[in-house]
Amino acid sequence: MTLRLRLPRTALSLTLAFLTAIALIPLTATAAHAASQFCMGGPVEYEYRSAEGGTSKPTVVDPVRNANVELWGAERSGDTPRWLGVSGRTSNTGFYDLCYTTTTTTTMDKLWVKVWAENLRLWRVIDRNSHSYHVLESTTLTDISPGSHGAPIIRATGSAGRAWHVFDTVNILWWQRQNPTSDCWTTHEPDSSACTRLTIYVGDEGYGGVYIPRDNSIHLSGSAGDSKHYILHEAAHFLMHRLYDGVMPEGSICAVHDIPKTSTQGCAWAEGFANATASQWAGHYSFVHGDGTRIPLQYGPGWEVGDQVEGNVATSLLNLWRHTDGGWGRTLAAIAAHKPTTFSQYFNHARPAADPPLPTDGEALRLLYRSAIDYGPSIVDDGKLHGLTNGGGWGLRRVGACTTTSSVDVRIDAFSAANAGSLWRADANPDGTVRLTDNCPEPLTLTAPTAADGTVTVTPFDPANARQKWTITKSNGTLTFTNPHTGLVLDTPNIDKYTLVTARPSSTANSQSWVPYAG
Incomplete structure (x- = not known):
């Protein structure tokens, strides 16, 4: 209830006089x-x-x-x-x-x-020398x-222009971070006033970039700041760090790594994700250095095979995002929810566990084959013809045309689905071993040499020939073919075109790893 106060007549008269006086005073310039x-x-x-x-x-x-x-x-x-x-x-x-x-x-x-x-307080760029x-x-x-x-x-302009290019480029990643709940980098941080901030130190001396998880910082040197890919690559490491809620995945820190070469599964996962992220939003399939040179991310000459190769992981992710997944948003959600530490864990566990599940068969598997990673079903008795590659983008292929029907050497050469000598069928033997047969009209069977470093050949099938029998083991998205009779493994001395295929004692050499391949 509002109480109305009634003023005494004398007080009322004084009040009116005071208000009248104020009304007559001119306003000052300030007011x-x-x-x-x-x-x-x-x-x-x-x-x-x-x-x-x-x-x-x-x-x-x-x-x-x-x-x-x-x-x-x-x-x-x-x-x-x-x-x-x-x-x-x-x-x-x-x-x-x-x-x-x-x-x-x-x-x-x-x-x-x-x-x-x-x-805001989301990211900032600091001069590395003056801090x-x-x-x-x-x-x-x-x-x-x-x-x-x-x-x-x-x-x-000048050095300052490069630093501002670094600052502005990070917008590209922030806009695509897929966090509808706050301004922060991931859904792990729902409070826009308490986001983890990325600090980027930029300097003109030297060349390169590195992400340091302990203080959420990137250090970019020299012309690395001229490359959007390089900037986004390092910023993607920070984004992955936030997707894992501040704990980098185990094994993801790698001091030395190379896009087409084997490192470790953890390193290949972290670096592959960073390169895929940068290429996804820069719209290409290559790493762009600060001098303008490009390194392709797609499997080809000089490349090794399997999921320990960061370039294979990067292109697999890019192809999945662009061809089967409708973008990368569901991948970010799956990573944040399940925190895979390798590409294998991501593809084989986090993707089927996503809500709704992300595809892991059909076209998804074929996209991985194109990047020299095999997570598919066994090739034994599948009724299909397969190319086989152990690196370089080359295929296992008999030398010459199909006219030879006795014995002929095998080498790695350009793969062609139209060349019957490039296609192989894997059939099980009664003793549990496998024979590999080419697709020529009169097919020949892959045969191990009698001694280490000898040349592998194809010869007419003989069920009693122990050197035509192989076992297949699978690891790191690749296959290893071993001849039990000799204990030797299908291999090549290098992965250059026209290199003859040999058999060698088992080792960690990536050349002993093979992947079904369709070119």
């Missing part, structure tokens, strides 16, 4: 213009040499997006310039528009903006009247 508003807006850009543009590295100018912006100035000439308590972010087209309302004057003595290489933020400042406007005022373009 009259307390609501004067001053706005300042304009574009922010950076100039850099684009590695994605090729080895000529053309100069490109792009907008700075999602950078923190502050309005600075002084109301009167004697005031110390200060931050005016107004801040915002550049738009997706690189523009800012900030307004300040004065409290003491009808004009502003000074007005300018500062642009910081930070997006200070990269900051841009606009031209200072002076003696400004109320209203909106356009400012000249703010543009970072």
Whole structure:
């Protein structure tokens, strides 16, 4: 209930007189213009040499997006310039528009903006030498009247332009992070005010990049900052770190690794994911170095086979995202939920456990075969013809045409499904071993040599010939063929075209690993 107070007549008269007196006092200039508003807006850009543009590295100018912006100035000439308590972010087209309302004057003595290489508290770029933020400042406007005022373009060039390229490129990954619950990098952090922040240190000396999990930081050197792929690759390591809720998957830290070569399953998983992420949003199948040179991510000459090769993992992921999965969103959810530590765990366990399940058969398996990884069913007695590769993109192939019907050497050569000598059928023998037969009209059977380093041949099938019998074991997405009679393993001295196939004692050499292949 509202209680209405009734004033005594004398008090009422005094009150009215006081209010009348106040009404007669003229307003001061300060009060009259307390609501004067001053706005300042304009574009922010950076100039850099684009590695994605090729080895000529053309100069490109792009907008700075999602950078923190502050309005600075002084109301009167004697005031110390200060931050005016107004801040915002550049738009997706690189523009800012900030307004300040004065409290003491009808004009502003000074007005300018500062642009910081930070997006909220999500990521920031720091100069590696000075350990200070990269900051841009606009031209200072002076003696400004109320209203909106356009400012000249703010543009970072040279070393600063490279640093701002690094900052702006990270937007690409953040926009695709698939977290609808907060501004943070993953759904593990639902509070936008408590996101884990990525810090990127940029310097001109040297070349390269590394992600350091203990402090959520990336260190980029030299022209690595000119390559969107390189930037996104390192940022993808941070994203994986957040998908695993701050604990990097076991075995994922690898000091030495090479895109087409074997490392470990954990290393290949982490580096393959990073390269796939960078290529997914850069729209290609290659690693782009800072000098504009490219390394293909697709299996081919010089490449080894299996899921310990980061390039094979990268292209497998890319093909799955682009051809069977409808994007990478469900992969991120599956990783966050199940935390696989290898590509095998991801494909064979996290994908079928996803909600809804991601495909692991049919086209999904065929995409992996193209990247020299075999997670499919046994090739024995499947009624199919298979190419077989142990690296380099070459196939196991009998020398010459199908006209030879006695004995002929076997080598690795260009695979062709139209060449009957490139196709093999695996049939079980009654004793549990397997015979491999080519697809020529008069087929010949793969035969081990009598001694180590001898040449493998194809000869007419003889059920009593122990050197035509093989066992098949499967590991790391590859097959190993061993002849029990000699104990020797199908191998090649190298993975160069036309190399003769041999049989050697079992070893860790990747050349002893084979994968069904369709070219």
